[in-house]
Amino acid sequence: MSDSLLLDTTTRIFEDLCDPRTVNAARDGKWKDTLWEALEGSGLTLAWVPEEHGGAGAGLADGFEVLAVSGRFAVPVPLAETLLAGWLLAQAGLSCPVGPMTVAPSRLRDTVTVRGDGTLAGKAAAIPFAAAANTLVVLADRDGAATVVRVDRSECTIRTSQGFRDDGRDLVELDGARPVELAPLGPGLGSDCLALMGATVRAVQIGGALEAILALATDYARERVAFERTISRFQAVQHNLARLAGETAAAVAAAGSAADTVATGTGGDDALFLEAASAKVRAGEAAGTGAAIAHQVHGAIGFTEEHVLHRFTRRLWAWRDDFGSESEWAVRLGRFVAAAGADDLWPLLASR
């Protein structure tokens, strides 16, 4: 683990202000404001915004480490979304406002366009924290050019959804919305850049949350007594937890590899695509399998609102859908491999 100041600061803020048990037991949402103020005050929310645009100018690698920790705490404020939004603004050289932000689209099939009169057209489903954000940063199409658009939430119609009961996954209607600012993406980036970056971010968070539920389930199994012994003594339980450890390890390794590829910018477009797609597929699979095992180990108590497990598992289910599900990325990756041909498969894998 890095010894960076940023990471230490983040971890301390999470420990102090969003301990899952404390948050889960809170009667109102006041802690949310306190947490957000602390994150914003320390510069974390704009970690991926260059200093000349008012950000913290931290490296991508540091940001990914922060996001892994945020997954371990199931952080319930739009930190990842604001980081992504700041990153996207920076890719077009746009300045960055303060306050919580989110990005759109988060579904691979949704498209938003900039019309001739400069207003937006289209809608974006399942946008995390749309209702809580002041600003939406949209990757839109303007006459065939990928364009980054900053728009105030008040310009959009937001239809909230029950969904996974966390964080909001809202339908955002953008027809007629007037941007605050917009600019084309910088050179070297394509219209899939938000999908690749978002997929990597979610994979990293999934890895962190899986580490947390592995620890929860392991601790629980060592405490819970049934049939006159702790359930950790039962081989069936041990093997389930061993599988959870394997799924966690696979997600963390795949996500870490993709984050490293993004952060170092090595290997070119094919490498980035292989890494981000694989990370989202593998972490998404691990999220499903891992959540199921953690719940099975916890039994009925894990199905209650009172227990913290759901803070992680509901986010795991939501995150695996964001910026492309396992199925969607697998189809893209499979088409890519098939088009390149059988003899290029191993060289592609070995290149990473």
Next chain:
Amino acid sequence: MSHAIQFDQLRLPGEAEELRLEVRAFLADEIASGGFDPAASVLRGGFDRAFSRRVGARGWIGMTWPKRYGGGERSFLERYVVTEEFRVANAPTGAHFTADRQSGPVLLKYAPEHIKNDVLPRITRGECCFCIGMSEPNSGSDLFAASTRATPTAGGYLVSGTKLWTSNAHNADYMIGLFRTSPPTAENRRHGLTQFLVDLSRSGITINPVRNMAGRHEFNEVVFDDLFIPDDHVLGEVDGAWKQATSELAYERSGPERFLETFYVLPELVRVLGGDPDTRGAEGIGRLVAQLHALRRMSVSVAGMLEAGKEPVLEGSIVKDLGTVWEQELPARARDLAAFVDAAPGNRATFDELLEFATVIAPKLTIQGGTTEVLRGIIARGLGLR
């Protein structure tokens, strides 16, 4: 993280990638000149002493070992690249792989100097084949139940008993055998076993073939009848072999051979599904590739940790558990995905032949070198559950 599972991020260094190109050129030359036939290696077995000598001549056996024993003093990451390229090319490494991966390192650590000087250079030249004598009729996963006895006698030991499932014993020059020198103690049931170097050319050894369900003669029953082993062939601590096993497990369990044994099915699947597969085919390929990429990244990470002097035993067990389950499922998943491919004559003949072979050998993958159940027990112990 709280349970200390660690997969350090690692990219293979430049010298390893340069070596990869050399290895690919060597393998391409071998195939072109008839040095080996990849499909035949898969279907009819990959034991070829002449090939191993050519590999030895390139310096690719024992390549991490000290130069004074014939090694190359190269990094474990360079060895990793050689191992995976040979595996993917279906090269016939049977005559040297066991010695290179396992037996040589055991000798390096525990054999007396004159034996190291005698045996290790021969291994690196590809002239010396090893097998591993662990399992017995009543001791498989439960290694510490081994009962083949080594009884002290003048100048050495007399060994009697039977080893079973000993791969390559009929081809090998030496075995590293695990024999009982004392009974287990009440406090430690793992006590009492000792590792020995066994020269298979000595009298007192009978090797009987045990054909496997694929019709191949790979493993054997090895019967010892008062076999004499000299004192200097003891490897490590008498009665203390259990202490020696664990650190070697990470090497043995985390390599690319633990998820690439049926790899040949995957490119053939891509071939039969064609350049523009339907959604179902594309998703199937995509998931397999994503999973394989993740496995390889984990395995490379463990190689890096080993190179850095760590002992990632838990991580190595996780790689073998996930890797062997993946390579075992691969033929079944490929079969499903190819179900609607036109069966016109010749269209999928190679695919079908390899698929059927992989299906037949698949059951062994989660048994050999530590069963899934044993591995999950080790992982559970690492999690603090046992």
